[in-house]
Amino acid sequence: MTGRRWTLRLLFWILVSMVVTWPASTSMGSLLIGHPDVDVWNHAWGYWFVPHALANFDLPFSTSLIGLPDGGDLYFIDFIGAFVGAPIAWLFGPAVAYNGIMMLRIALAGFAGQSLAETVLGRGAHCAVAGFALVSLPFLLCEMSNGISEVVAIHWIPWTLAAAHRVWHAPSRKGWIRVGVLFGLTASANFYYGLVTAMLLSVWALVLSLPSLRRGLRPSLDSLRDPARGLGVAMAVSLPFWLIFQWTLHSSNALIVRPKEFAVGWILSHNAVDPRTYFVPGSFQSVDLASYGEAFVHTGYLRWTVIALAIVGVWRDARMRPWFWAAITSLIFGLGPILYWGEWVKLGGHAVSLPFYWTQLVLPDVAITHPLRLSIGGQILLGLFAAAGAAALQWRLWALVAGLLIMVESLAMSPAPWPVPTSDARVPAVYADIEPGPVLDLPGSVGATMATSRYFWYQTSHEQPIPYSPNVRLDSCRDLDVQSAFTDPHLRESEHQVLEHPARGPDLYQKALARRYKAIVLHKGLEERAALKSAYAPVLEKVFGPPDIDGDIAVWKLEEPP
Numbered sequence: 001m002t003g004r005r006w007t008l009r010l011l012f013w014i015l016v017s018m019v020v021t022w023p024a025s026t027s028m029g030s031l032l033i034g035h036p037d038v039d040v041w042n043h044a045w046g047y048w049f050v051p052h053a054l055a056n057f058d059l060p061f062s063t064s065l066i067g068l069p070d071g072g073d074l075y076f077i078d079f080i081g082a083f084v085g086a087p088i089a090w091l092f093g094p095a096v097a098y099n100g101i102m103m104l105r106i107a108l109a110g111f112a113g114q115s116l117a118e119t120v121l122g123r124g125a126h127c128a129v130a131g132f133a134l135v136s137l138p139f140l141l142c143e144m145s146n147g148i149s150e151v152v153a154i155h156w157i158p159w160t161l162a163a164a165h166r167v168w169h170a171p172s173r174k175g176w177i178r179v180g181v182l183f184g185l186t187a188s189a190n191f192y193y194g195l196v197t198a199m200l201l202s203v204w205a206l207v208l209s210l211p212s213l214r215r216g217l218r219p220s221l222d223s224l225r226d227p228a229r230g231l232g233v234a235m236a237v238s239l240p241f242w243l244i245f246q247w248t249l250h251s252s253n254a255l256i257v258r259p260k261e262f263a264v265g266w267i268l269s270h271n272a273v274d275p276r277t278y279f280v281p282g283s284f285q286s287v288d289l290a291s292y293g294e295a296f297v298h299t300g301y302l303r304w305t306v307i308a309l310a311i312v313g314v315w316r317d318a319r320m321r322p323w324f325w326a327a328i329t330s331l332i333f334g335l336g337p338i339l340y341w342g343e344w345v346k347l348g349g350h351a352v353s354l355p356f357y358w359t360q361l362v363l364p365d366v367a368i369t370h371p372l373r374l375s376i377g378g379q380i381l382l383g384l385f386a387a388a389g390a391a392a393l394q395w396r397l398w399a400l401v402a403g404l405l406i407m408v409e410s411l412a413m414s415p416a417p418w419p420v421p422t423s424d425a426r427v428p429a430v431y432a433d434i435e436p437g438p439v440l441d442l443p444g445s446v447g448a449t450m451a452t453s454r455y456f457w458y459q460t461s462h463e464q465p466i467p468y469s470p471n472v473r474l475d476s477c478r479d480l481d482v483q484s485a486f487t488d489p490h491l492r493e494s495e496h497q498v499l500e501h502p503a504r505g506p507d508l509y510q511k512a513l514a515r516r517y518k519a520i521v522l523h524k525g526l527e528e529r530a531a532l533k534s535a536y537a538p539v540l541e542k543v544f545g546p547p548d549i550d551g552d553i554a555v556w557k558l559e560e561p562p
Contacts, residue, residue: 010111016135017106020411021099021144024422028099029092032457033144036423037295037446040147041453042470043078044425047101048094048460050082055090061244063255065459067478068438068467069516072255075248078150079241080189081105094460095425102144108155110135113380116158117387119165120319125399126390129309132403133383134158138301139376141416146296147423151373153193156186157380160197167230168208171223176230183230184237192373194238199333200326200377207322255469267369271298272340277372278302278331281413286340286372293448299415300334300375305406306386313388320388327381333359334375423454427461430521430550434557437518438465440482444474445500446530464518474500479516485509486536503534510543514558520544524552 018025024033034040053060060079064071076082082089085097113134117127134154143151160182167175187194248254274286277300289296314320337357339345345352356371368374386406390399411418431439439462441455450471459466467479477483485505513520522536540556541547547554 009114010107013107013110013114013131013135014103016110016132016407017103019407020106020136020141020418020420021103022419024099024420025103027422028096030095030425031099031422032095032147032425033099033102033420034147034423035145035295035421036454037449037451038146039450039453039471040423041450041455041457043147043149044094044098045456045460046076046078046082046149047085047089047098050076050079051086051089051094051097052463054083054086061248065463065465066456066467067255067469068465069479070253071465072253072469072478073248073251074255074470075245078153080185081149081153098149102149102152105149105152105155106135106140106144109137109140109152109158112155112158112162113383116162116165116380117384119162120323120384121317121388121391124391125396126387128387129390129399129402129406130383130387132406133303133306133386134380136407136410137379138299138303138410138414138416139372139379141410141414141418141420142297142299144420145417146298150190151192153189154376154380156182156189157193157197157200157377158384160186161200161380164201164204168205171226173226173229176226177233178230180230180233181237184234187234187238188241190373191242192368192370193376195368196330196374196377199329199374200381203326203329204322207325268337268371271336271370271372272338272344273300273334273336273372273375274340274342275335276341277415278375279304280415281409282415284415295421295449297415297417298372300331300372300379301414301416302379302382303406303409303414305402305409306382309387309389309402310382310385311389312392313385313390316392317388320385323381323384327378327385330377330379330381331375332356334372334378336371425457427458428550428553430548430553430555431458431462433548434462434464434519434521434555435559436464438467438516440467440479440513440517440520442486442502442520442522442536443500443527443530443532444468444477444482444486446526451526451529481509481512481516485513499533500530501533502536502539505539507543510539514544518558520556520558522547522554522556524554 021033024031032040032044049063050060061075062071062073081101085101088100089097110131114127114131117130121127140152140154160179163175163179163182167179183194183197186197249256270287272287276284277286279302281301286298314324332354333356335354335356337354337360339352339354356374360368390402410416441458444452446452452473453471455466455468467477467482469476469478474483474487486500486502488499488501488504520540522540527536537554544556544558547556
């Protein structure tokens with residue numbers, strides 16, 4: 001394919017991605033893709049933090065900007081996206097960089113899906129069906145709503161699968177090295193996706209090899225040298241990212257702390273996957289996270305338009321059979337360690353364990369606490385099967401109609417939200433008048449939400465240290481004076497949680513804050529949502545005097561200790 005055709009195809013998928021990511025796609029500097037009560041603030045902040053560190057010739061793996069007073073070590077989980085988006089952030093700001101990379105990833109999902117179909121099936125209009133299936137994947141719509149940017153980077157998987165298909169049928173050293181590079185980048189962009197890709201390729205290669213193995217044929221050492229080189233390249237690409245991530249995770253000054261053992265079990269229950277998530281349209285959720293007070297949404301909805309075409313594709317095209325078993329494996333692993341159907345399913349008083357359970361015995365628990373992500377391989381391959389179905393039915397012009405039907409079901413009938421929720425990227429003007437020095441934003445928490453993580457985003461404007469670490473809640477505050485001043489220690493000891501209670505703090509601690517912070521910023525709207533037992537304003541006014549008021553924001557500027 002000529003460079004001009006590649007460019008036109010990418011432009012087409014970018015236009016489709018603008019529809020999928022609307023309204024943020026038309027307001028790139030003022031809106032952020034993602035619901036304001038979840039992860040969007042932390043991930044968008046990384047698109048400022050990494051470029052900011054690079055511009056100052058610092059390694060972006062340690063910082064004193066968060067976790068005041070000492071800062072700490074941190075690997076931004078979407079490092080590749082923030083690194084690629086750094087030039088955009090330098091020129092247009094982090095909001096445009098974050099939104100731009102998210103939109104590009106959605107476009108590349110469609111682009112890569114179509115490329116995979118062309119590689120396996122041959123060129124034709126039917127290949128666009130795979131592109132439409134991936135560009136509108138309900139799983140991606142949910143993850144954009146959740147603001148979890150690295151999970152949107154699925155395009156590496158179909159690219160790796162396409163490269164593996166080519167080198168399997170036309171072996172070459174260069175081809176295996178290409179597979180290694182793509183596989184390494186897949187694992188570097190998202191650990192789950194590296195695991196999924198290894199799973200898919202292993203099952204696919206095994207099924208393809210079974211006829212030869214049954215005849216007694218065995219691969220020679222010479223035939224294994226190039227695949228081994230490819231694997232070595234994959235490790236060379238991904239290992240630096242993995243080692244840095246592990247170092248920041250296990251550092252004595254880590255800003256991200258592994259959950260304790262009791263928390264891991266809670267996370268798995270929180271992320272339980274009901275098999276119905278693959279088939280039920282509408283608003284179905286495996287776990288009703290709204291009952292937890294959270295705005296996260298998850299789905300693995302496969303879409304019946306895609307399923308119908310996929311059945312035809314697998315039935316009519318024998319080339320799909322090895323990929324079919326790989327897809328089934330991915331979808332089964334995506335169900336997690338224990339069968340869940342509204343509640344944990346038990347037979348004879350014992351939970352029904354699934355293959356994912358045995359994976360947990362080999363891999364670190366905390367690394368695979370989101371099992372639904374392991375289903376992404378099956379979701380991608382269903383797009384390939386749908387394209388095969390369109391080809392078998394000899395749908396040429398109708399392939400576009402099939403793609404549009406898939407889009408309609410994805411955007412209007414799936415459990416994923418569309419239009420994708422957005423957050424206000426504008427930073428309150430009060431931060432522009434604050435003198436250089438640490439800033440304390442309050443309240444520390446709004447229930448179980450991540451609404452206060454917006455303090456990270458506000459830092460992209462004032463660029464001063466803050467005491468919170470990801471994710472922003474009062475119990476993630478590294479300044480123990482703040483925790484002592486504004487929490488109820490008795491409830492914390494009895495229930496293993498922090499209760500924010502402004503009136504609990506003695507004047508001693510509140511006056512101590514003036515020796516560390518240049519400003520205390522109270523967001524009254526968030527305070528009202530938090531439903532605290534007492535209000536911050538009377539306590540802070542008693543110690544620091546009247547604040548400056550701008551709308552529902554109160555600011556105490558602390559020039560010197562009172």
